Amino acid sequence: MDRKFERLQEIIESHEGRVSHLIAILQEVQEEYRYLPEEVLTYIATAMDISPATVYGVATFYSQFSLVPRGKYIVRVCDGTACHVRGSEPIHEALRESLGLAAGQTTTPDMQFTVETVSCLGACGLAPVVVINGDEVHGQTTKESIVKAVKKIVSQEQQEENKNSSEMGCCQNA
Numbered sequence: 819m820d821r822k823f824e825r826l827q828e829i830i831e832s833h834e835g836r837v838s839h840l841i842a843i844l845q846e847v848q849e850e851y852r853y854l855p856e857e858v859l860t861y862i863a864t865a866m867d868i869s870p871a872t873v874y875g876v877a878t879f880y881s882q883f884s885l886v887p888r889g890k891y892i893v894r895v896c897d898g899t900a901c902h903v904r905g906s907e908p909i910h911e912a913l914r915e916s917l918g919l920a921a922g923q924t925t926t927p928d929m930q931f932t933v934e935t936v937s938c939l940g941a942c943g944l945a946p947v948v949v950i951n952g953d954e955v956h957g958q959t960t961k962e963s964i965v966k967a968v969k970k971i972v973s974q975e976q977q978e979e980n981k982n983s984s985e986m987g988c989c990q991n992a
């Protein structure tokens with residue numbers, strides 16, 4: 819079996835292939851691949867013996883699922899009422915600008931960042947709220963603070979990349 823589908827099969831088996839677990843299965847699969855590729859949806863339908871239209875229908879109904887590739891870091895800017903009133907829009911714009919996202923683009927070409935807006939994240943007391951990768955919550959955000967947080971990630975990634983390439987250089991020279 820293609821290695822790509824091996825993990826997929828494991829996830830389905832861990833839920834005993836139950837159709838009632840379809841959303842949970844899709845969530846885990848998306849964590850694995852960062853999005854839900856079409857061939858993966860087809861595989862799930864075949865493996866669970868349900869119609870591709872059912873799987874596709876669930877995957878497109880919930881906004882948490884993405885059928886297009888997304889970045890390593892998913893930055894969600896809350897645009898619920900409390901956050902909107904406290905300036906989520908300029909924060910969203912500043913974020914997009916700092917990442918060089920063109921109009922209509924949500925993911926950076928290097929596949930590092932995806933910037934999305936979401937409705938109320940349930941932390942209105944902290945408005946405006948931005949969440950990175952589901953667990954890094956930034957409350958009472960300002961344009962400056964969120965741009966700084968993203969720049970920090972960019973520089974961490976660069977350091978990691980430099981470290982990896984110098985290690986590779988070291989091994990190649992050995």
Ligand code: FES
Pocket residue numbers: 896897898899900901902937938939940941942943945946947
């Ligand atoms: S409106 Fe943003 S957390 Fe509620």
